[in-house]
Amino acid sequence: MARDGHKSGINTRLAHMGNDPGDFFGFVNPPVVHASTVLFPDAATMASRKQKYTYGTRGTPTTDALAKAMDELEGSAGTIVVPSGLAAVCVPLLAFLSAGDHALIVDSVYHPTRRFADTMLKRLGVEVEYYDPLVGAEIARLIKPNTKVVFTESPGSNTFEMQDIPAIAKAAREGGAVVMMDNTWATPLFFRPLDHGVDISIHAATKYPAGHSDILLGTVSANEACFEKLYDTFLTLGTCAGPDDVYQVLRGLRTMGVRLARHQESALQIARWLEAQEGVAQVLHPALESHPGHAIWKRDFSGASGIFSFVLDGGGEREAHAFLDALDIFGLGYSWGGFESLAVHVFLGDRTVARDAYAGPVIRLQIGLEDVEDLKRDIEKGLRAALPG
Numbered sequence: 001m002a003r004d005g006h007k008s009g010i011n012t013r014l015a016h017m018g019n020d021p022g023d024f025f026g027f028v029n030p031p032v033v034h035a036s037t038v039l040f041p042d043a044a045t046m047a048s049r050k051q052k053y054t055y056g057t058r059g060t061p062t063t064d065a066l067a068k069a070m071d072e073l074e075g076s077a078g079t080i081v082v083p084s085g086l087a088a089v090c091v092p093l094l095a096f097l098s099a100g101d102h103a104l105i106v107d108s109v110y111h112p113t114r115r116f117a118d119t120m121l122k123r124l125g126v127e128v129e130y131y132d133p134l135v136g137a138e139i140a141r142l143i144k145p146n147t148k149v150v151f152t153e154s155p156g157s158n159t160f161e162m163q164d165i166p167a168i169a170k171a172a173r174e175g176g177a178v179v180m181m182d183n184t185w186a187t188p189l190f191f192r193p194l195d196h197g198v199d200i201s202i203h204a205a206t207k208y209p210a211g212h213s214d215i216l217l218g219t220v221s222a223n224e225a226c227f228e229k230l231y232d233t234f235l236t237l238g239t240c241a242g243p244d245d246v247y248q249v250l251r252g253l254r255t256m257g258v259r260l261a262r263h264q265e266s267a268l269q270i271a272r273w274l275e276a277q278e279g280v281a282q283v284l285h286p287a288l289e290s291h292p293g294h295a296i297w298k299r300d301f302s303g304a305s306g307i308f309s310f311v312l313d314g315g316g317e318r319e320a321h322a323f324l325d326a327l328d329i330f331g332l333g334y335s336w337g338g339f340e341s342l343a344v345h346v347f348l349g350d351r352t353v354a355r356d357a358y359a360g361p362v363i364r365l366q367i368g369l370e371d372v373e374d375l376k377r378d379i380e381k382g383l384r385a386a387l388p389g
């Protein structure tokens with residue numbers, strides 16, 4: 001907010017949010033504080049623990065700068081910064097679930113979230129149930145007296161189903177459950193979960209916030225009602241992130257708006273073009289009018305990032321591998337949100353509810369910052385290689 005009360009645009013805010021250069025002798029960026037020990041001036045201050053910083057695991061000026069920026073972006077009361085996106089999924093689940101509780105998790109969830117739920121959470125005595133991403137307000141029927149968490153991710157990992165987050169959040173809250181959302185795909189620039197009834201917004205900051213395929217980091221942003229418990233669990237587990245990585249993500253945020261605009265535009269151009277290509281049965285991108293969840297995307301989201309999938313028109317693993325092996329610019333790799341394009345043949349064998357019958361193998365594309373015409377040419381080579389015969 002400028003001094004005259006005017007609310008600046010998102011890129012202006014991204015350029016300045018988080019730290020105040022005045023706190024650090026005018027240097028534009030905050031220091032990268034490497035810290036375990038923090039000294040106290042006297043025994044009384046030490047005993048009271050009232051000093052702003054008390055120990056490295058509990059926060060530093062570097063982590064505070066990123067947490068403050070995320071709070072501004074998400075509209076949250078507090079943010080914890082953890083060593084990976086997966087940690088950002090696991091810490092809030094551990095904070096709000098106990099033995100005997102029931103957790104509802106969307107079936108099109110990021111696979112390692114499912115592995116954590118099916119192993120650790122079950123071992124700790126939590127009842128885990130997966131729900132259809134298209135369930136909407138009908139989720140009320142699945143909520144039981146012991147349902148403590150509803151875990152959403154929209155669009156879904158790999159298959160990009162859009163969930164009706166406001167309807168799910170309303171029903172979940174009425175049932176007394178905490179609503180969590182993995183918001184990595186949209187980033188807070190294109191969707192702000194807390195404005196739609198979600199309590200806790202999760203990010204693999206590894207992706208667009210970091211933006212350069214060289215950092216692992218997670219953030220978890222909570223509303224007033226949930227932050228204390230989340231922060232307490234974070235301290236209990238000691239899952240603090242390293243200062244260099246935190247700094248790099250804050251650095252990445254400065255350019256995230258301009259990068260995302262480019263990712264969005266290039267991905268949409270390629271998605272639209274793909275719809276008309278021979279050998280393509282379907283394109284799974286929520287910003288396309290043909291996507292079954294397009295109306296929800298249009299109602300709730302203000303943009304789309306650069307990752308989506310398409311379905312080959314028939315074939316199996318051989319055709320999927322032929323497509324991937326013919327690519328030169330696209331790398332074969334799992335993460336996304338970086339500057340470079342990537343492709344992967346997605347695994348859907350873990351799904352128990354969202355078992356859509358696709359016409360062929362599902363290929364996920366992360367569209368990077370390269371020139372669109374070069375990327376199209378690369379994809380054309382892949383499609384030719386995957387054609388039967």
Ligand SMILES: Cc1ncc(COP(=O)(O)O)c(C=O)c1O
Nearest residue numbers: 084085086110184204206216217
């Ligand atoms: C939707 C989603 N959430 C969380 C993660 C985990 O992030 P990280 O790789 O930082 O553990 C990923 C990684 O691919 C992801 O796609």
